[in-house]
Structures are given as C-alpha cells and as structure tokens.
Amino acid sequence: MNESEKLSSDLHDIKQMMERSSRFISLSGLSGISAGVCALIGATVSADIIERNKRAVHNLKASLADADSILYGDFLHSRLFQVAMLTFIAALVTAFIFTYQRSKKTNTPIWGTTAKRLIINVTVPVITGGIFLLALINNGVFGFIAPGCLIFYGLGMLNASKYTLPETRYLAFGEILLGLINLCFMGYGLYFWAAGFGLLHIIYGTFMWWKYERN
Structure with a gap:
C-alpha cells in the first residue's frame, strides 16, 4: 500500500469514527418494515371496527352537535384507542x-449521547402533537386527527434526522x-394514515436495508 492509499484509508476510518460519534447509525431498515407492517395491520383492524359500528359513528356525530365535549370512555373510541396503542407498542418493540x-x-x-439527542428531538414535536390531538378529540374534532398524526410525526422525524x-x-x-394532502380530503384519514405509517415505512425500510444492510 503506497502513501496515497494509506492516507485515503486513514481518512476513511476517521470519517467513520466521526460519523459514529455524531450520528445514531444503528437504525435498521427492518425496523421501518416491521413498523409499517404493524401500522397496516392496525389500520385494517380499525377499519373493521368502524365498519361494524357505523350506527355508533352516526349517533356519535349527531350527539356532538349539542355537546361541548366527548367522553374518553366512549365504547367505540376506547376500542380504536386500544388498537392504536397496541399498534404503537408492537411497532416500537419490533423496531427496538x-x-x-x-x-x-x-x-x-x-x-x-447521540441516541439521547435523537430521542429528545423526535419526542418533543410528537408529544406536543399528541397533546394537541387529544384536545381535538375531547372537543369532538376528529377530521384533523389523522393528518395531525402524520404532520407532527413528520416534524419529529425531520427534527431528529440530523442525528x-x-x-x-x-x-x-x-x-x-x-398529512397536508389529507387536510384536503377529510373523511379519508385512515387511508392516509395507512399510507404514511404503513406503506411509506415499508418503502423507506426496504430502501435502507438494501443500501446499508443486505451485504
């Protein structure tokens, strides 16, 4: 190995060391794929719940016209909330x-240190968005929930991407x-939710696995 090749090799090693210290590079493409699969399963189950409770949805919408807020203990809402929590936990566990x-x-x-910075940067926008969306639910505003989830999650990921x-x-x-497109198509939130948290994650995870892990 001549001096030029040795210098190039040393610079490459230094660059890798700096990258490892400043960026969290252990994220697996399979984590994205598994999260996307969990999201699609959750969306399918949620769609089935909504389909089997169309009358409850209609009555709920009618009652909101005269109500200042919605009870969190509502049967339909609690079922969907349980599915959402199970989906989130499953995606989190498999990703980990x-x-x-x-x-x-x-x-x-x-x-x-880098992992801590990553988590802080992704959780601040997500937690803020979660509190905002819970306030919408409490006031019976459901149309903005799906686009809100996508937008705040996207902002969290963008905020953390530098790490x-x-x-x-x-x-x-x-x-x-x-999420922004979904704002123009109210009533189709579950489809956009499935596309964003499901298909986009699978596409992203597949690309990342192909680029960084297949060899």
Whole structure:
C-alpha cells in the first residue's frame, strides 16, 4: 500500500469514527418494515371496527352537535384507542429488536449521547402533537386527527434526522406531505394514515436495508 492509499484509508476510518460519534447509525431498515407492517395491520383492524359500528359513528356525530365535549370512555373510541396503542407498542418493540440486532452486528452502542439527542428531538414535536390531538378529540374534532398524526410525526422525524442517517429526512418529508394532502380530503384519514405509517415505512425500510444492510 503506497502513501496515497494509506492516507485515503486513514481518512476513511476517521470519517467513520466521526460519523459514529455524531450520528445514531444503528437504525435498521427492518425496523421501518416491521413498523409499517404493524401500522397496516392496525389500520385494517380499525377499519373493521368502524365498519361494524357505523350506527355508533352516526349517533356519535349527531350527539356532538349539542355537546361541548366527548367522553374518553366512549365504547367505540376506547376500542380504536386500544388498537392504536397496541399498534404503537408492537411497532416500537419490533423496531427496538431489529435496531438492537444491528447495533450488535455493527459493534456500535445502542444508547449514548447521540441516541439521547435523537430521542429528545423526535419526542418533543410528537408529544406536543399528541397533546394537541387529544384536545381535538375531547372537543369532538376528529377530521384533523389523522393528518395531525402524520404532520407532527413528520416534524419529529425531520427534527431528529440530523442525528441519524440522512435518508430519514425523506421519510419525514413524505409524512408531512401526506398529512397536508389529507387536510384536503377529510373523511379519508385512515387511508392516509395507512399510507404514511404503513406503506411509506415499508418503502423507506426496504430502501435502507438494501443500501446499508443486505451485504
């Protein structure tokens, strides 16, 4: 190996070390795929619940005209909330498993300063959005829930993208764009929700796996 090749190799190693210290690079493409699959299953179950409770939905909408707020204990709402929570937990657990496996394979720590920064940057917009959406639910405003989920989640991912792989920002842009489009098509929130949290995650995860992990 001549001096030029040795210098190039050393610079490459230094660049990798700097990247490992400043970015959380253990995110697995399989995590995105698994999260997308969980979202599609959750959307399918939710659609079935809504289809089987059309009368309850109609009565709920009619009652909201004379009500100042909706009770969180409503049967239909609690069923959908349970599905949403189970979907979120399943996606989180499977994503953690695949990310942990990748961190072991690449010999990079799964928890550290960069991981903390990543979590803080993604959770602040998401938690803020969650509180805002709960206020909408409490006041019987359901049309903005699906686009709100997509937009706030996209903002969280965009905010955290500087601490992980750069391709993450494209997923963030896709989520935000779908949420904004959904604002123009009220009543189709579940379809946009499935497209954003389901299909986009699967496409993103597949691309990331193909680019970084298949070899």
